[in-house]
Amino acid sequence: MKKILILVKDIHIRLQIEQILNQYYEIVVQEQLDTDSELFDLCIADLFYLDRYGKLLVKKTKNHSLFFPVLVVAEKNDLCIVCDQYGTITNEFILAPITETELKVRVFLLLKLKKSMYDKSERRETTHEKYLFDQIQRMAHIGFWESCSMHPPWLKWSDGMYRIFGVSKDIKPDADILLQLIHPDDRKSMKDWIDGTNNGKQMNPQNSRIIRPDGDLRFVRGSGKPVFNDAGVVIGSIGIVQDITEQKTVERELVEESNLSKQLVDSLPGIFYLFNREGRYLRWNEQHKIISKYNDEELSKLNPIDFFDGEDKKRVAERIENVFKTGCGSVEAKFVTKDGRKIDYYFTGRKILYDNQLCLIGVGIDISKRKAIEKALYENEQK
16 A cells, blocks of 8 residues: 655644545655655645755755655645745645645656656556546646666657647657747746756646647646656656646736626725724725725725824724624724825725635725715804
8 A cells, every 4th residue: 555644734634634545555654854764655744844855855855765745735825835945855835725736746746747757667557547536637637757778779659649739649749849849938938947857957847838730728737746766867757748828817807806806896985994803904905995095005004093083083993893783883093194194085895705704805095075074064054
């Protein structure tokens, strides 16, 4: 049974990984790694342990195995750190929150790649194993490849690779055919990536566009590792390609939706605000910055009640708390700007759930002209 080492600090994520993989593999959870630790078939680690044991993982890989898979659990915002700082030791990453299917697929493929490259005897798979492997590739839109630079050199593609690139299995794959399928604007970067891998460099994952023979434009993400012999000489490489067209489409739609949302918020005649129960601003519009005279960095550090003083500060704080209790509310108060001006404003608030936390969303409308008119009418009536 394959043995998997888990180095994950978050106990909830760690338990989730154990529950998903425990019935298929022998799971070993550790909080430290040393040079005497037993070599495992695969390591699942997060950024906390990569920071601590990254160099040791590289050493263990060189001393004990030509290919020691490392699957990194990371947040979306941490992907740049994973690629830039730990690209030489990571083979694949999985984004939190983890889904059962994706975790099984990535672990299976990494172990499969290791077996495919180094255990020749186990390449004689049963019909059921081939079917299962093919279904996994279809489900995850993944294909894998392996190459050998020895004489004669060769390049092999899995069925998933032919499906992704939309070419017949009768075609013998090589670097030239691959580059012809790459979008012209991405060919140079892809060639540099191939040359770097063939020269023994650990290259960062490569995102590219491909144009299939039927003219269909697709987005793919490829990653690979050079393979060395006992003398440290490059003898080939292995890697994975994933069709990420659907992901790119969703990302583009999210960006367009976000841009529309921002334009709508910035078009409001008053100031817009969104903050959590602790009083930390999460969003605001351009009008808020123009009126308050604070920039983005300053606003991110301010509390909503910082814009009021005297009795208004106390009253606004009470109304904010009431919104979180009842769901909505409003208040009139003088809004104090950075330069000390005090402007009469009417503020609204509504409780919502945003980014998995209770927040208050609302707008503030300048009512100083209305107040001036009311004051003039009152004085006229008194006269």
